[in-house]
Amino acid sequence: MVPFFVGRQRELARLKDALVRARAGKGGAVLVSGEAGIGKTSLAEELAKAAAWMEMPAVWGPAIEAAGAPPFWPWTQALRRLGDAGRQAEVPAFGESDTARFRFFEAVGAALRRAAEPHGLLVVLDDLHWADTGSLRLLQVMTSELPGSRVLLLGTYRPPSGGEGGPLAEYLPALLRERAVSRVALEGLDAADTESLLLQLVGPDRDANLVRRVREHSDGNPLYLVEVAASMQADALRGRLTMSLVDITRKRFAGASEAALDVLRIAAVVGREFDINLLSAITGLELGKLLDSLDEAISLGLVQQLDSVTYRFAHGLLREVLYEDLPATERANRHMRVAAAIETLSDGKPEALIYGWAHHLRNALPLGDQRQALDVTIRAGQAAERQLAYEQAAEEYAQAATLAAAAQDVLSHGRIQLSRARCLFRAGAVTASWLASQEVATAARTSGNAYLLAEAALVVRGIGDRAISIPLFKLCDEALNTLAGADPVLEARLLGQMSATGHQIGVGLAAPGLADRAMAAARRTGDLEARFLALQAKEMELAGPVWLAARLALGDEALRLAEETGDPAVAVWVRSWRLGAFWQLGRRADVDRELEALRIAAEEAREPLGLWRLAMAQASVAAMDGRYQQALDSVSRALEIGRRGGHGDAGLLAMIVRAHIGVRTGGSEVEEVIRVSAASAAASDRLWAANVLVDIGRVDEARELWRMSGVQVSSVPRDAIWLISLHAMARVAAGVGDREAAPAIFEALLPFTDQHALVIPVGGYDGPVALNAGRLASLLERWDEAESLLRRAIAAAAAIGSPPYEAIARWELSRHLRRRGRPKDRAAARALLEQSVATARRLGMRLLDGWATADLQELDHPSGRATPLSARELEVAGLVAEGLTNRGIAERLHLSERTAENHIKNILDKLGLDSRAQVAAWTVGGRPNLSTRLSGSHDAVNRGRS
Secondary structure (H helix, E strand, O other): OOOOOOOOHHHHHHHHHHHHHHHOOOOEEEEEEOOOOOOHHHHHHHHHHHHHHOOOOEEEOOOOOOOOOOOOHHHHHHHHOOOHHHHOOOOOOOOOOHHHHHHHHHHHHHHHHHHOOOOOEEEEEOOHHHOOHHHHHHHHHHHHHOOOOOEEEEEEEOOOOOOOOOHHHHHHHHHHHOOOEEEEEOOOOOHHHHHHHHHHHHOOOOOHHHHHHHHHHHOOOHHHHHHHHHHHHOOOOOOOOOOOHHHHHHHOOOOOOHHHHHHHHHHHHHOOEEEHHHHHHHHOOOHHHHHHHHHHHHHOOOEEEOOOOEEEEOOHHHHHHHHHHOOHHHHHHHHHHHHHHHHHHOOOOHHHHHHHHHHHHHHOOOOOOHHHHHHHHHHHHHHHHHOOOHHHHHHHHHHHHHHHHHOOOHHHHHHHHHHHHHHHHHOOOHHHHHHHHHHHHHHHHHHOOHHHHHHHOOOOOOOOOHHHHHHHHHHHHHHHHHHOOOOHHHHHHHHHHHHHHHHHHOOOOOOOOHHHHHHHHHHHHOOHHHHHHHHHHHHHHOOOHHHHHHHHHHHHHHHHHHHHHOOHHHHHHHHHHHHHHHHHHOOHHHHHHHHHHHHHHHHHHOOHHHHHHHHHHHHHHHHHHOOHHHHHHHHHHHHHHHHHHOOOOHHHHHHHHHHHHHHHHOOOHHHHHHHHHHHOOOHHHHHHHHHHHHHOOOHHHHHHHHHHHOOOHHHOOOOOOHHHHHHHHHHHHHHHOOOOOHHHHHHHHHHHOOOEEEOOOOOOEEEEHHHHHHHHHHHOOOHHHHHHHHHHHHHHHHHHOOHHHHHHHHHHHHHHHHHHOOOOHHHHHHHHHHHHHHHHHHHOOHHHHHHHHHHHHHHHOOOOOOOOOOHHHHHHHHHHHOOOOHHHHHHHHOOOHHHHHHHHHHHHHHHOOOOHHHHHHHHHOOOOOHHHHHHOOHHHHHHHHO
């Protein structure tokens, strides 16, 4: 509607830069926001012209303004315009399997990447504020896959205002968090550009004072300027500039005949885009008369013709003004007429028009038939569900639930909410699904329906978030008691769900024998879902280190179930479980095989939880191997998936794995886990923080947290994390020199020193159990036993393919040998340190590099030899260890920043070190007090390191 493109040079330059990067293989997404009429679409059109100049194709997928559009409508239009490439990514047909939805998402990505070769591709999704939830979900998925492609996605939208809801308000924060997404916020044109546009519209001979007043009143909104200019040309303003954009837009209809206006008012109820055949059915007009009215609207610039039967309002504001001006009763009547016409046109097959039909029936209330509106809205939800558009299905069911509640139909309300809860869970919206399940449970209690109560307890599964799992466990118990054996299949499923949930959250909620009861009930009924839940429960019951063989045997049955069901989601769970068992046993070939099988199953299922498990497992394996950047990339990918899916543990487990990496690389990731865990009142969290602090040499802080935690061997639950908890206790006790706690921890760990410690396959690897057992044995001066355990740790780390833990174990053995002080120990320690330093430098393990390098230098300087550093340099090295910057050191010592910088350079040169991290490690290692470090107590040694 704005005939000239004026200004926006800075914004256009940013978009062109993104276009160039995409063409070079660095794809991304830009979201352009701004109020109505601000020029979002015009800016996108200018970018499309730039793309054409670069031989880069552009396709458009505008969202439809009114509700009732089919799922994924903007994407459907864009894909159609891709030609052959787009036809390979068809929206799932009605009744296809669950995996079709995820195949569709994959196919869209593949189609875009294929169409982008070799010159790139611009995809414009216009008016995202009207997009359906499924389209926004697909946009979010696509943005995570853009880096490395030649695709630039450009989305335009009006920012949600105030407490405004809707799909965009829900998805926008997550979209803006995506790494590949940038944002351009459009504001009004500046004074010069405003005046330039206005003069081009009205001519240079107009009253300059009036032009200035229009410029001031418009706030630089281009559409407002166009409408004002049209009024000025007709002398309609006569100097008055108090009208709003809506008022001025309303004046655009002044020249239309009453016949044309009546047609346009009906069209405004249909939506921004409308079909001439539908209009004919609604109005009863002959096509000839209808075409006359539409031709008149086109001549007035109110409507555009898209194809032989499809028209659209030239701007969304035109449709909004007409629609909002209709009185409420007339609006409802017109919705009723549209709904009746859709029913007639559907010719007994309303599936394709079901969403619009339901929308108009709802908006015809209270004049329309409430029962019909409810029935058709439920059918719309079912249709979306069959098309695997779970987000849209959940929205339709939410509308239906509102209608059922208004009709005070409690049982129908509960059943509809059950459908909604299932769709939300399948879409990955776990928290929303649980809230809907609670609504179902409330309806079941009110109506006295035990079956509905049982179904409410079976929607959300496999979630460790205690805020959900604890009340879910209680709901299972309530449902079992209410069901009272009336349905054996539901009872078997509830037993499995209850046992699995109880074990998942610990605290002894799962009663002894509950998993066996679930298994027996499942086998009696032959129900596959009940068997799956029972196997999950039994696997969790056997999660400790004692039952590894039994878990693997159970895994064989679970694999058979996965094959029997043909469900890749079952295979994801089974492969995750087997991966953890083989990893704990140190069987690297089996770990790699199960990880590959997990990848195949997760990518086939394409469910958020499975993809999250896969990414976290890949991150943990990469970190174990020392492929730290790959591990961090996988953690970031997993966190994005987890956030989209609403997985409560995603952030926590990502933080744990990042902390594991930060401890090795000297990264800042450790500070977050220390801050969060140390502030917690839970003993396990404080233990974890103390473990990290010991690993980075901050022993005094670790000692205080260890004391505050009060954790003892007898207080650690024998659950899935029992071994990793004891492993951490051993590390802290050895690190702070707690000889009192060490014996009990050592005896508890000793039977499992042939295993490896991990926080389940998705929570990080913490090395061979023999490593920390060896540290404890050294603390207790069990010299030969410590050497044996540490050598076993080196061998175990090598066997599982973990160079980082092999290097750590070599360093620990070197410290042990030097402390023991037997003949040849010194030479053996040197060889171990040289190997450790070489590995640490190759992998970027900065802290270990610093400590082991400093230990080598101590071996070169017999006890008592003076340090090569001056007193001032020792002082500066101490401040480096405290984490001070050059400026901070200069302020502390009253030096210039340049002098502090020179001191640090001299320290690095004299010690033969490469980084500040190595200086810090050298300092916290107790240098130059070599005699204390080698002959003093283990406690004193670690205090020196702090």
